Amino acid sequence: MEDWEKGTIAIGLVSEALHNMHQRGMDTDALLLQAGISPRLLMAPHARVAAANYGRLWYLISQVTDDEFFGMDSHPMRVGSFNLLCRSALHSATLGKALERILDFLRLVLDDMSGTLSKQDRLTHIAINESGSPRRMFTYATFLLFVHGVGSWLIGRRIKLTSADFRCSEPLSSLDYKIRFCDHAHFEQPQTSITFDAAYLDLPIVQNQRTLQSFLREAPGNLLVKYSNHDGLAATIRRHLRQLPMNEWSDFDSLSEELQTPASTLRRKLSQEGQSYQAIKDNLRRDLAINYLSGSSRSIEEIAVSLGFADPSAFHRAFKKWTGSSPGEHRRASSAS
Known part of the structure; x- marks a missing residue:
């Protein structure tokens, strides 16, 4: 068992992943059982599931719905998009160029959200651009997971975040989100963004086509825990x-x-x-x-x-x-x- 698989995930995040399927009246019990998660756990607010099972559920949901963004954008992120995102970023010379490619890719496949990268006072900010009412925390987390998680994998180390701001109110599973991103997470902010040391942008890409295959076999489960906040x-x-x-x-x-x-x-x-x-x-x-x-x-x-x-x-x-x-x-x- 990989080290990232040994963590657990709050049942609230399982419900969040299934949210759009439930709204569409789709059956989720068989999907949960296929992922090794008892449907009864959805009624137990303190329940947790193994990260490996949750990663399996993410994969199954995307396959059934043909949407790797779980129906959270008006334009579905078709199955295979994450693979292409990783491949487009892999051929960058530095993390900075890779993050720009990742954000460009997400701008092309999503209609309702986009991200911008900026530098100020030796800090890098990645902000989510959107309009309308704040979205669910799970939506912001999934978008940032693609950016921060893939970026961390590309340089072979976690990008340590100094702060994370979210437009939404603080969710019940906020501790899990803080563990994934950083302790200094703030809610009900004007814009959703993450901040980190600008020195990361100049780090070289250390992955290649061979390591990409292994990474894609484990994704997205490895992104959920492997690059969590281990500095606290x-x-x-x-x-x-x-x-x-x-x-x-x-x-x-x-x-x-x-x-x-x-x-x-x-x-x-x-x-x-x-x-x-x-x-x-x-x-x-x-x-x-x-x-x-x-x-x-x-x-x-x-x-x-x-x-x-x-x-x-x-x-x-x-x-x-x-x-x-x-x-x-x-x-x-x-x-x-």
């Missing part, structure tokens, strides 16, 4: 915990010593990111559980023990609280794909 304190702590057996996870005071940061400062910085140490540990156990159930043959009892639960019933209760479904239900849905 919560992400640093999560990586630290991932390297240790669960029985060696530190208490908070010991963690502050390991990170050479006073406990009060650590607590304050986590609070600024909307996180706590306990939530980080719980979320990591949840993500590991989801991925073990979706992508391994381990028994539920073995998974419970490996995650530090005293008995399977305790794991069952925790998993249902985390996702809205039992471990067995989640595994059956995943195996249906």
Whole structure:
């Protein structure tokens, strides 16, 4: 399993991806099951699904609707457009030229939205141009995912964002969007845009035709998690915990010593990111559980023990609280794909 596949996605983003299919009265249950996602999870507001399953759902939706922009523009982005977008950007000398080609391509295939790139005070701004009322956060995120995600892949590293502004109001799944883009995300702004250091524009393209084939086989799932914001304190702590057996996870005071940061400062910085140490540990156990159930043959009892639960019933209760479904239900849905 690729590292990007080990993350999880809020069920709210599953609903967002299916929004236009639901509006058109199309059946989505079979599609969800084919992606390894139980339709019942849509009724569980705290549920999450494995990133690999969500990536599979994106692919299936685009194939069924022949629209890689999920019906969010008056002109459909026909299947194959993303492939051509990547190929057009691949032959650029630098990231700056590649981003200009990506934005030009999206301007040609979409009627209602376009993007512009500008530089000011050593910062690069990519802004979305549109008219009318603010759109759904999912619409802005998908557009920027194509730009930022492909750009990051082309240079072989994440483009670290310094800020992200969105015209829409803050969605319920805002934490997932902040993890994908940056902690400094602001809502109900005059224009949707992302900002990053202009020095990135001069970086050379490191990908080629061979690596493109591998990238396209994994897309779009690899864009959803692989180039997420890994620079925050919560992400640093999560990586630290991932390297240790669960029985060696530190208490908070010991963690502050390991990170050479006073406990009060650590607590304050986590609070600024909307996180706590306990939530980080719980979320990591949840993500590991989801991925073990979706992508391994381990028994539920073995998974419970490996995650530090005293008995399977305790794991069952925790998993249902985390996702809205039992471990067995989640595994059956995943195996249906």
